[in-house]
Amino acid sequence: MIRVTDLALPLEHSPADLETALRRRLGLAPAEPAKLTIFKRSVDARQRKAIRLVYILDLALADPAREAELFRRFADDRHVLPTPDTSYRFVAQAHADFAGPRPVVIGMGPCGLFAALTLAEMGFRPLLLERGKRVRERTVDTFGFWRKGVLDPESNVQFGEGGAGTFSDGKLYSQVRDPRHLGRKVLTDFVAAGAPEEILWVHRPHIGTFKLVKVVESLRAKIEALGGEIRFQTRVERLLLEGGRVRGVRLASGEEIAADQVVLAVGHSSRDTFEALLAQGVTIEPKPFSIGFRIEHPQTIIDRCRYGESAGHPALGAADYRLVHHCANGRSVYSFCMCPGGTVVAAASEPGRVVTNGMSQYDRSERNANSGIVVGITPADYPQGPLAGIEFQRHWEEAAFRAGGGNYDAPAQRVEDFLAGRTSTHLGSVLPSYTPGVKPTDLSTCLPDWAIAAIREAIPAFDRKIPGFAMADALLTGVETRTSSPISIRRDEATLQSVSTPGLFPAGEGAGYAGGILSAAIDGIQIAEAVALAGMGDQVRESYDRAYAAPETAEDAAFRRSAARRTLHSSDW
Numbered sequence: 001m002i003r004v005t006d007l008a009l010p011l012e013h014s015p016a017d018l019e020t021a022l023r024r025r026l027g028l029a030p031a032e033p034a035k036l037t038i039f040k041r042s043v044d045a046r047q048r049k050a051i052r053l054v055y056i057l058d059l060a061l062a063d064p065a066r067e068a069e070l071f072r073r074f075a076d077d078r079h080v081l082p083t084p085d086t087s088y089r090f091v092a093q094a095h096a097d098f099a100g101p102r103p104v105v106i107g108m109g110p111c112g113l114f115a116a117l118t119l120a121e122m123g124f125r126p127l128l129l130e131r132g133k134r135v136r137e138r139t140v141d142t143f144g145f146w147r148k149g150v151l152d153p154e155s156n157v158q159f160g161e162g163g164a165g166t167f168s169d170g171k172l173y174s175q176v177r178d179p180r181h182l183g184r185k186v187l188t189d190f191v192a193a194g195a196p197e198e199i200l201w202v203h204r205p206h207i208g209t210f211k212l213v214k215v216v217e218s219l220r221a222k223i224e225a226l227g228g229e230i231r232f233q234t235r236v237e238r239l240l241l242e243g244g245r246v247r248g249v250r251l252a253s254g255e256e257i258a259a260d261q262v263v264l265a266v267g268h269s270s271r272d273t274f275e276a277l278l279a280q281g282v283t284i285e286p287k288p289f290s291i292g293f294r295i296e297h298p299q300t301i302i303d304r305c306r307y308g309e310s311a312g313h314p315a316l317g318a319a320d321y322r323l324v325h326h327c328a329n330g331r332s333v334y335s336f337c338m339c340p341g342g343t344v345v346a347a348a349s350e351p352g353r354v355v356t357n358g359m360s361q362y363d364r365s366e367r368n369a370n371s372g373i374v375v376g377i378t379p380a381d382y383p384q385g386p387l388a389g390i391e392f393q394r395h396w397e398e399a400a401f402r403a404g405g406g407n408y409d410a411p412a413q414r415v416e417d418f419l420a421g422r423t424s425t426h427l428g429s430v431l432p433s434y435t436p437g438v439k440p441t442d443l444s445t446c447l448p449d450w451a452i453a454a455i456r457e458a459i460p461a462f463d464r465k466i467p468g469f470a471m472a473d474a475l476l477t478g479v480e481t482r483t484s485s486p487i488s489i490r491r492d493e494a495t496l497q498s499v500s501t502p503g504l505f506p507a508g509e510g511a512g513y514a515g516g517i518l519s520a521a522i523d524g525i526q527i528a529e530a531v532a533l534a535g536m537g538d539q540v541r542e543s544y545d546r547a548y549a550a551p552e553t554a555e556d557a558a559f560r561r562s563a564a565r566r567t568l569h570s571s572d573w
Helices: 015-026 064-073 110-121 135-148 182-192 209-225 271-279 299-310 388-403 415-420 449-465 517-534 554-563 568-572
Strands: 002-010 034-044 052-061 080-082 092-094 104-106 127-129 229-231 236-242 245-251 256-258 262-264 284-286 289-298 324-326 332-339 343-346 356-359 368-377 410-414 438-440 475-480 487-489 504-506 540-543
Touching: 002 015, 002 064, 015 034, 015 052, 052 064, 064 080, 092 517, 104 110, 104 245, 110 182, 110 209, 110 262, 110 517, 135 209, 135 343, 182 209, 182 517, 209 229, 236 271, 245 262, 262 517, 271 284, 289 299, 289 332, 289 356, 289 388, 289 449, 299 368, 324 449, 332 356, 332 449, 343 368, 356 368, 356 475, 368 449, 368 475, 388 410, 388 475, 410 415, 415 449, 415 475, 504 517
Parallel strands: 104 127, 104 262, 127 229, 262 504, 410 438
Antiparallel strands: 002 052, 002 080, 034 052, 092 540, 236 245, 245 256, 284 487, 289 368, 289 475, 324 332, 332 368, 343 356, 410 475
């Protein structure tokens, strides 16, 4: 097939216009047989009065010789190339009578789900352990917290089937390098599980919470149909070690489960798990993350700023933004997890602490846009040890709890008051979406002074990029602390096992190797491959040649190494 990139058409065009433009681009006759497939569609809104849709298209011709002729004609055109092979091939397959011990996967967020799914597809019948509840039961508990302020520490935004991504905007894009097209497998599996087919080709795909619930349930059913076992409300208390090597896990119930390969995909908020691992000698290092607030504006302001008179066009949807400002004090402030037409949600997982996050449904039709406005921090801000970042988070979450009134209401402040350094006594025209509720107050007590100074400098700078961003009644709600994991569980670059504890496979966002749904799922697939090739021995009946995939370049390897040492939530900028 032929791939044509950067084909731009006006916002108002028909499918016939698209095919005509492609045929004209390649010099094909109108009657020449061809099959057109949209691989990607993005929006070019740099000129608001002339917004264009930009396509990447795949074209299949009936005659291979004709395709070869076109490749010769366009040999010097970087926008006309062969369509790459994005299909996924399993690296191994277990014997039909595979007897184990089964690999154990801890955590059922996107990383754990795709690690377990890939292992199940290879015939290894994984055992998946999740401390929280099934996604529908979890949804009841989570909405109960939002409506009544009753927190279940084991069933909330952070813990339960689907992970933290279930109660988010459901973004399925990332900046991670993906030379093997593993992200395509993730999207294809999502569509097979009931996600909208458009996520395969829209530029910045998302699903949204309610659709994600059904997708997660479908993935669970597939894992079980392939021989995997899933246990809910099952918390792993410690590793079973022999000579420093993993030999199984012990549950909070006292039960011990034998396993030579344990995938740790617990997410960024399993603080008690990190404490237990450190106590057992697992190598853990502090890593950068970010802290800040959520900011809400009327969605119409963002739409008009991005799309002008075309705001509201069905092909555009609710507009988003990405903002970065480098401050005079050396800090960087940026927008994080922007949720068009979404809500600010209560994301606490521990009693006596307030945490915010953002969430959208698939249609992104709520009245407000919200985003994290966060400040990057490094271990230099919490130098006390590997888990010092967790204590840093807890300190400011507790401050937010007190400022909100001690009942899980969140502290909030009008932007005009925040910039002026005065306490808010009332709300304005921007109504808060956070439940249980908000308390107008002074947010300067909820973050370090240098973070407050940085955000006060950044908001007027953002207003110059998005007029109205600093509107008086825009609403800040605190605090946002769970941008990414505050720790990194180091793993060997070749085997993907813990550098200190063979048999343990740290994975996903919680271990410091991902930053969002898509990157976490990709890491889960890679971990599953490593598990399959690591210790199954003669129980693997065949290993496939991985030469089909683009080899990792030196640049890719350097990027991957650095990724473990930096703030990976940048993939969600």
